[in-house]
Amino acid sequence: MKQILVLLVSVLLLSTWVPVSLCAKKPVAVARKEDIPYIKCQVCEKLASQLYQQVQTKQAQISPKKISEYQIIEIAENVCNLKKEEADWILKIDIVEQGNKLELIEQDAEGICNSECKTIERACQEVMGYSDTDVAEYIYTSKPDIESLANYLCKDLAKACNSKPPPPPKDRTPGEPFVPKPTKEAEMEKMLRSMEGMPGAPSMKMYSREELMNMKNLGEDADDENDDDDDDEEFPSNLGKLLRDKESRKGDWKQRISKGIKNASESLKKHATKVSNRVQRWWRGINAARSKASKAEL
Template sequence: MAMARFLGLGFLFVFAVIAGQAMAAPKKPIAVARREDIPYIKCGVCEQIVKQLDRQVTSIRNQIAPKRLSEYQIIEVAENICNLKKEEGDWLLHLDIVEDGDKLKLVEQEQEGDCNAECKTIERTCQEVIGYHDTDVAEFLFKSEPQSSSLLKFLCNDLSRACSVKPPPVPKDRTPGEPFVPKSSKEAEMEKIMRSMSGMPGASNMKMYSKDDLMNMPNFGSNGEDEDDEEDEDDDYTSSRMRNTKRPLVSVESDWKKSLLDRVQSTFSNVKDRTQHAVLGAKWSLDRISDKIRKWYKGRKSSSKPSKSQKVEL
């Protein structure tokens, strides 16, 4: 118990140091979407959206079988499919924009890559393609359970018209995009953990720093010159306790962190699911009510107009 308390205080101290130095850490330039590239990749992005919708909806359907997939669950996928901050948008990190003659094509990569200008461009294109059609697509998937070809025609030709027109040729003087830089598996996993905690109170400003970033922070890792005797005694006592501990410190610390993260993720996941289902349910109900009011108003408006026979009699 004492060891766990000591490790907890140590972890909080390190976190406080990182938070205190965050303002002084060098900031990376913010990536911005290249809007001029959107017309050249719009159809390709739409095809990827269809592929991901089909894959993710099928995956959820298989997970909950023999239960039937609800329309709320499909709406959730459709709403988040173009959002890099959501799990449904992870596929955006696997795409690279490559020049192919006078065209731009999307190439899938096995690993996730750093999200720079190209990644933001694909996300922006995805958002423009699906636009306000997410509920229409979700309803189509729920009622029809269509094949990929039918969904492709419905979204890319009928709704968004992203593939109804041939993309223009890419200008010869176009500035090439940045190269695809894959992430390490550890970095990708940590980003997912941080993203899952982003909705928690007080965690919105949390950031993850690499070892190089931490070492570049001013005063990080430096020891104070003045230490009193009481602190020395505490250090000696702590060191002796650690030497007498049979279990390695790293193992205890990793177990403690893993247990904490598991509990946080489990709690946050439950709250997130309930909240999102409630919001989606309310939105679905409002959409249905709006449709009924619109139809009622149109019917009333048409019935209030006098017919030709009535005009003649008058």
């Protein structure tokens, strides 16, 4: 039943993603490397805090088992990569000019990732460098508190906080204002990321809106899209009616649940096939677009 519900959510979210992906194009954000020296120590301190918190969270999730060193290494490898869930903390940071220094201010919600977001990611990667396994080993064997972990990472390994950061130049161009990311867009991105490696979505990766648009234009027929949309609208309604009937009746509930699951399973298989075909057409489309771009460059 759990697998059925997961697949149902996947189908519904995928059916609503295409309209979102057709929004206006936006320029690709690039890190401002010149800003890194002014924020490197602060980034390192926040990185240490994130490592500590995420390890504690993972430990609580798998309790009473103890977290393994491999699991800690996985966190350390992903915590500075915006394509991974462990790096979502970066999306909540805003770089703000305060007097003669830059401050990292944490916001309540994730923001749209522009150059400031990419700059923090780049600074985080420079801090971590090739020390992810060393940091993971230290956390696993020493079980340090946040302060000890920050000292080890920021002073002993990365040396990011061994000296006071220089003041930014007075003519520095301010970064973009922090813009909260629309809730629906954030949910879609997380859902697509969680679907990587799922059956029916081979080699699925996070694509930009422009790539999704190209995949749709190259690999999808308008009539098929309309047919799929009609079926998608009808399917949740039928399932909802089934679940309401289950709640309202009291008779042989085991038989009704079994029948409901069977019917839902059959419907889901049909929708899973459509999703699989759609993803495969998208994949062929993006490969064709990239191949065309490569030939154009040659």
